[in-house]
Amino acid sequence: MVGEGVEVGSGRAQLLVKVGMLLCVILSAPLRAASEEAPFRLTDEERAWLAAHPVIRVAPDPNFGPIEWFNQRGDYQGVSSDYVGIVQRRLGVRFEVVRTESWNELLAKIQSREVDVLTAVVATGDREDYLAFTKPYFETTRAIFSAQSLQGVSTLEDLTGYKIAVVKGSWMDEQLSQRTGMSINRFQDLTTALIATSRGVTDVTCSAHETMAFHRRQEGLTNLRLVATLPDPIELRFGVRRDWAPLAELLDRALATVDEERAMAIRSTWIDVDEPRFWEKPVYRYSALATLALLVAMLVSVLSWNRSLNARVRRRTAQLEAAHVQLMQAEKLKSIGRLSAGIAHEVKNPLAIIQMGVDFLVSSGPPNEASGEVLSDMDDAVRRADGVVRGLLDFSREEELDLQPARLDEVVEESLRLVGHELRQRRIRVEVELPAPAPTVRMDRNKIQQVLINLFMNASQAMEGEGRLSVSCQIEDFIVLRVVDSGPGIAEEDVARLFDPFFTTKPVGEGTGLGLSVSRNIVELHGGSLDIANAPDGGAMVTLRFPKEPVEEQA
C-alpha cells in the first residue's frame, strides 16, 4: 500500500517538475525580450542632457489609429506607443504623455513648446522650422476613400472638381494646398472627415490608408470604399521641438536598436494585415460575378420568353380583332342587304314616277331653256338615286351565285372591253400579264366582271392624265390577280375605311361608296379575298385571291 503511495507521490513530483520547466520556458520569452530592450550606454553629454530635461512631454495624435490614438479608457494606443515604450526603456526615461483634442491643437502646442515631441509626423519643409525629425520608423500609404464609385480616379490630380475632406494641418492638407483648383474641406480630425464623406458632404477623404480603414471600422462607416491608393509611401517619424535637437538624436539612437523583426511584430500587433473582408476577396467577387451573370442570364431568358409570349398574345389578339372586324363587316353587309331589299321597293316606285314625269315633260317640249335644264338635272338625280339603291340591292343578292368554270383571261379581257371606251378617253395604257394557259376559276362570271369593271373604273378615275393600268396574275397557294394603277395611291387615313359601305373619295354624285364593299363581298362569296394596298412604286394595288380549281375540274 505504502509502496504504491510512494510511487504515486514520485509521479506527481515528476509532473510538477515538468510543469515548472514549461512555465520557465514560457515566462522566459518576455523576459528575454525585455532584456533586449535594456538601457544602452549613454554618453556623458547625453546623460547630462537628459538630466537637464527631466520632463519630456510627448503628444500623440489623438485620432490617428492604428498609428496612435487614445482608447475609451484614455490609454495611449497604437504603433507609436510601442516605439515610445522602446525608446523609454532604452533611454531609461519616462515620458509624460499629453492628450490633446486634435492634430491642429497639437501642432499649435509643439510650436508654442507646450509639448516637446510629436510621435508620428511626416517631415515637410514647413515643419522643419519648428521640428527636428528622427529617421522614419514607419511607412504607410496614402489613399482616397469615397462613398461613391468614382471612375478614373487614381491620383490626387484626378480629384479636381471633387470635394476633398482632409484633416486640418495634416501633411495631406499641405500637399493638396500646394495644388491649384482643389476643393479642400478641412476637418478637425480624421473621424469627422470620414463621416463627412460617408454622409455625402464631401466626395472623398484623403489620408493614410491604414488610418482611414481603422476609423471607418471604428465608426461603422460601411459605405466608404477605397477608391485608390497613391504611389510614394509616407514615412512617419518622431518630431522634436527644434531647440531640443539633441533629443532627436537620442531618439534615433534608441530607434536604431529596433530590428526589422521587431518592427514587423509591432506592425502586425496594431495593423490588420489589411485582410480584405470576405466580399472584397477575389473568390467572393468572382462568385458574385458568376451569380450575377447567372441571374442576368435567367432574367434575360425569362424576359425573352415573356416577350415571345407577349408577341404571340399580340399576334393572336390581332388575328382575333381582324376576325372580329370581318364579322362586323359581314353583319353590317347582311343587315344592309335586308334593309335594302325593303327600301328598294319603296324608293324605286317614286323614282319611277319622277323618271316618267321627267320623260313626259321632256318629250312634250319644255316651255323654256331653264325648264329643259331643270329636267335634265332631275333626270341625272334619278339616275344617281337609282344607282345607290341598285348598289344596296347587290347586298341582298349575295347568295345567288351562278358558279361556272371560267377562264380568267377571258373574264379580264371581256371586262376591259366593257370599260375600253372610258380607258381610251382617259388615255390610259393597259398592260395585261397573264400566264398561259390562263387559270380557270369557278365563278359567277357576271359578278366577277362587275367586280373587275368596278376596279378598272376606280383605277381610271384615280389617274390624272396619262396613266397605266396593269393586270397581272400569279399562281401561288391561291390564284392571285393584281390590278395596279399609276395614280396617287390610297391616303393613309382612308385605308381603314375603304371597304365601309358608302365610303367614297369621289366627288358627290360620282360614286355611291358601295363599289369596293360589294366587290369584296362578291369575291369572298367565291371563297377568295380582295385587299387594297399601295403599290411599292406608288399607285393603288388591288389583290384578288381565288381558290385554285379542284383537280377534278381540270380533268
Place this chain on the structure above:
Amino acid sequence: MKTRILVVDDEPALTRMVKLNLEQSGRFVVRTENEGARAVQAARGFKPDLILLDVMMPDMTGDEVSQELAQDSQLSSIKIIFMTAIVTKAETGDTGKKIGGNEFVAKPVKAADLIATIDRVLGET
C-alpha cells in the same frame, strides 16, 4: 291601229305617268288599273295587246295575276311585261331577262326604254 296597253300598278301616279308617256307617242291606247284583282277583269273588257304588270302589289302579286290570265284561254295569249323595283339592271341586262317566258323592266325605267321593250315584245309575235 293603235296598240292597246293595260298598265297595272298599285301606284296611281305611276300608272298615270306611264299612260301619259305612252299616249304622247301617239301609238298607244292605254288603260290603267291600280289593283291586281281588277287586272283580269279589265283585260277581258279592254282586250289589251300587252299588259305592263307590277310585280309587288298589296292585294295580288304580278305572278298571281299572270297565272290567272294564263288560265283564261281568251287572255292567255296576251303579252306581259313585268315592272319591278327589286331587279337590278345588271340582272335584266341591256336586252332584258325573261323569267317564266315574260319580259322584265326595272323601275325606274325611261319612257323610251319602256316603249322599245314593248315594241320588241310585240314584234316577236
